[in-house]
Amino acid sequence: DIQMTQSPSSLSAFVGDRVTITCRASQYISRYLNWYQQKPGKAPKVLIYGASSLQSGVPSRFSGSGSGTDFTLTISGLQPEDFATYFCQQSYSTRPYTFGQGTKLEIK
Amino acid sequence: QVTLKESGPVLVRPTETLTLTCTVSGFSLNDARVGVTWIRQPRGKALEWLAHIISNDEKSYSTSLQDRLTISKDASKSQVVLTMTNMDPVDTATYFCARRLENDYGKNWFDPWGQGTLVTVSS
Numbered sequence: 001d002i003q004m005t006q007s008p009s010s011l012s013a014f015v016g017d018r019v020t021i022t023c024r025a026s027q028y029i030s031r032y033l034n035w036y037q038q039k040p041g042k043a044p045k046v047l048i049y050g051a052s053s054l055q056s057g058v059p060s061r062f063s064g065s066g067s068g069t070d071f072t073l074t075i076s077g078l079q080p081e082d083f084a085t086y087f088c089q090q091s092y093s094t095r096p097y098t099f100g101q102g103t104k105l106e107i108k
Numbered sequence: 109q110v111t112l113k114e115s116g117p118v119l120v121r122p123t124e125t126l127t128l129t130c131t132v133s134g135f136s137l138n139d140a141r142v143g144v145t146w147i148r149q150p151r152g153k154a155l156e157w158l159a160h161i162i163s164n165d166e167k168s169y170s171t172s173l174q175d176r177l178t179i180s181k182d183a184s185k186s187q188v189v190l191t192m193t194n195m196d197p198v199d200t201a202t203y204f205c206a207r208r209l210e211n212d213y214g215k216n217w218f219d220p221w222g223q224g225t226l227v228t229v230s231s
Contacts, residue, residue: 043221050215
């Protein structure tokens with residue numbers, strides 16, 4: 001199975017900050033990397049698919065980059081509603097799909 | 109509007125079999141390159157992918173749970189059913205179903221997700 005490792009596991013930031021979350025795959029996954037946001041008690045929702053494609057309706061302050069094994073999710077100008085947990089997921093190997101362990105973004 | 113909704117028991121006894129149903133609307137289970145996937149999340153923990161089924165009836169399972177899982181679909185009822193045998197307290201989690209989408213470049217992702225259903229395994 002492809003292992004996905006996110007860093008950091010948690011971080012604190014101020015409204016208006018720019019934050020970056022990293023996701024590393026244990027093997028090559030091209031650009032088959034998705035990012036999800038999950039708020040407490042809610043289902044995850046996709047933000048970025050294919051490493052850098054912004055899902056319709058997602059604010060442009062969210063961006064994704066990377067290819068191969070190393071990927072980043074950047075939020076430029078944090079808003080109060082962005083404080084949540086973020087997960088990366090590889091879709092290169094569908095047998096099985098795997099997720100990162102999550103990054104909890106908290107308000108400072 | 110595309111929606112998915114999970115249904116099933118709230119409480120399951122150890123060793124019993126769990127049967128969960130995902131009822132979808134706004135799309136067909138026969139749509140090309142569309143599928144439904146199941147994912148679970150123990151409270152406060154990470155997401156764990158379980159299984160998926162796509163329009164051509166191709167199925168895939170978690171490596172660690174494949175011996176316990178079966179996924180099937182009934183397109184006429186717009187339902188996907190997941191069964192998990194020999195339930196254990198460690199299987200206590202919220203279970204989500206989600207639509208699997210694939211674009212022309214082979215990229216695939218899960219959107220949208222159902223609200224999830226909490227399943228507790230306890231005697």
